[in-house]
Amino acid sequence: MKHKRTLFLVVSLIIIGVFLAACAPQATPAPQKVEVTRVVKQTVKETVVVKQPVKETVVVEKKVEVQKFAPGTKLHIVQWSHFVPNYDKWVDPFAKAWGDANGVDVTVDHVSITDLAPTLTAAIDAGDGPTMIEMPVTPSSFVEGLQNLNDVNEQAQKLFGEQAPTCKANSYLPALKEYYGFCHGWVPDPADYDIKLWKDAGYPNGPSTYADLLDGGKKIKDATGVPLGLGMSPEIDSEMAARAIIWSFGGSIQDANENVTINSPEVIEAVKYMAKLYQNAMTEEVFGWTAASNNQGLIAGELSYILNSISAYRSLQKVDPAAADNIGIGPALKGPRGDQHASAHVWFIYVIPKYVNANDTAAAKAFMLHLVANYNQAVYNSELYNFPAFKSTVPQLYEEGSWLDIDPFGSRPQDKLKVLRTAEDWVTYLGYPGPANPAIAEIYSTHIISAMMGKVARGEMSAEDAVSEAEVQIKAIFKKWRAKGLVGGTK
Amino acid sequence: MPDRMAFEVPEKAGTRTLADREGLLGTLFLLPAFVYIITLVGIPLVLAITYSFSNVTAGNTAFDFNGLENFRLILATPQFRRALWDTLYFTIVSQIIIIILATALAELLALDFRGKRLARVLLILPWATPISLGTIGWLWLLDSKFSPIDWVLRAIHLLGPGTIFGPGLHMNYLGKTNLAMASVIIVYVWRFLPLSAVILMAGLTSINREILDQAAVDGSGFWRTLLEIKVPLLLPIVNVALLFGFISMFSDMTVIFLLTRGGPVYYTQVLASWAYFKGVEGGALGEGAATALFLFPVLLAGVIMVLRSTRRMEVT
Structure with missing residues (x-):
């Protein structure tokens, strides 16, 4: 009887401990100063050191109006581990820096490319999960569980010009007249x-x-x-x-x-x-x-x-x-x-499931525009693997004498990749x-x-x-x- | 003795605590397991059954009853029929090999020899290793270009121009139908053999020594003792090993997903992997659920039959 009581006591204590831990209040986030309105001048400039001389970078100034984000706004991005590891090393701090500047708590998780479909399926089924997920091929079969992204796509086209047809075709569904994704890049398959x-x-x-x-x-x-x-x-x-x-x-x-x-x-x-x-x-x-x-x-x-x-x-x-x-x-x-x-080999298509709240959705859309505005960095840090959905954002890629003519990553001959200019x-x-x-x-x-x-x-x-x-x-x-x-x- | 006497003193009514109520305690202690099974087994199973009778997709899981339409659709595809055949084929062939090898291993490991403990540890390793890691290891062993097995075959002049497996320099294990199917069976046997061997080893050690000694005295040799005494006595245990093996293999998609993804063409596709490709990657969640559950009634009936026959065969 004595042992039974002791056992009962121990088990009870464990259960109570687990229960209390589960019920413990989460740490209250520190109040964040939120500006009423904010216009962010995003200056796209070359910040990387190139190994070979390239034509002087064209500086493009894009103004992306960012709305006020409510305190506690979060942006949890799940995307695939890039085939060029350097890209992930760049994109993680890039996203966090944007979050810090705009009062958004940003998390970037990387998973295997084959794990994205099950991740999205599970998130939609559970009605909870990441704010946005980056899919490598069309996620059109998930369209019923995704938010309509017509507004951000239209805004991007207004800001950055025409979108590559290969990107539009993988994020727009004519039957619903709806963008279910935001495609920021694609990869040639030469x-x-x-x-x-x-x-x-x-x-x-x-x-x-x-x-x-x-x-x-x-x-x-x-x-x-x-x-x-x-x-x-x-x-x-x-x-x-x-x-x-x-x-x-x-x-x-x-x-x-x-x-x-x-x-x-x-x-x-x-x-x-x-x-x-x-x-x-x-x-x-x-x-x-x-x-x-x-x-x-x-x-x-x-x-x-x-x-x-x-x-x-x-x-x-x-x-x-x-x-x-x-x-x-x-x-x-x-x-x-x-x-x-x-x-194309793959695409980079951000989707936002319907369960994501309005504040987080707004932050996700603002980040999409921020990424596109700075896409020359994405292209460079992917070692020219990523191609932009909006050509105007990366003039360094397409102009005569630019990256495809003089590969900054040491191709011999240096114009080995120039065929991709016609991709x-x-x-x-x-x-x-x-x-x-x-x-x-x-x-x-x-x-x-x-x-x-x-x-x-x-x-x-x-x-x-x-x-x-x-x-x-x-x-x-x-x-x-x-x-x-x-x-x-x-x- | 004073302690015992103290223990036997009847407690006063009204001083009984929760710890004294054995019925309630039993229920409480069972509760976590009950919650676990309901949450992680029961609810997903009910959900899968519900999905299989609805037209849910990966993007919309709102229930919309569509009768047997999913089953009609999956039965119409050659991939499903192939996956059904492969599931049965891989499971049955692998289990036959596993039971034979497991019996031999159990016999071997019951003997006294130097390094027996190490051998037992090594035996259990494939089962203890995460299945995904083990399968990735096999993927490397069977690689089309860098297979170490190919390297050994070339080194001993069994592969290459003018050799028995030549003239190519590679066996292309996962590119040829028969070799790919054999590879899958080998990986399944590698994976599930330890479990069956350990179960049968436990069965062997539980056989009454007197029966075996009596048989020896009566002049029964190794094979006669094995086939006429040990195997019949082991049958209930074999049934248990088979049951675990069948259920584990029927529901496993890791080996196929990592090793062949169902290829070449669809020749190694199994129901679990086809359900995943169709339901999760393809977005047709209802059809995926119907595929995964197709053999559930058969499996359930099989499990009940095996358990009942095992109870009848139990040596008391």
């Missing part, structure tokens, strides 16, 4: 190729068409055993590569009016091409790749050509500068009828030529397109059958989201 191998194969500037890719890729594999690497695996690069080929062959999943158009001669031709490319210039590894595999293959010198952002090249610059010199950066390839398209001409977006609606988002997430390519490449189905099978699934997905009023079109 070709990264082995200059020596392609020169030996007769393509000193790398391939410029898909016919070149097949011809040169086969020659290289036959002569050296080194394959090229366009993935057909359930991962992001494979999805983007499959779409780039389909678009450049003149096909698409949907048309501009959101009608399903996957079952077309152009798509079938593209699928047959991919199968031929695999049989002649690739190996089975492309069916089992992760998102990092093609980067690793290029860095190891075991792939002659990949489609990826410049992060693969930047990684190689750091581990083996001489090998990086041998990597060429090429534009999207042209298809048989001259179409030249490639998806906005050939970059597309999920859903092209239609919007990135929820049906397109679900098709992307369930890997229907890369699997369609894979089945034909592996000889399991004819191109016609694989496209028909994909069409049945895609139409069912469109029908489901159309019934919710979130997708346009009729077919």
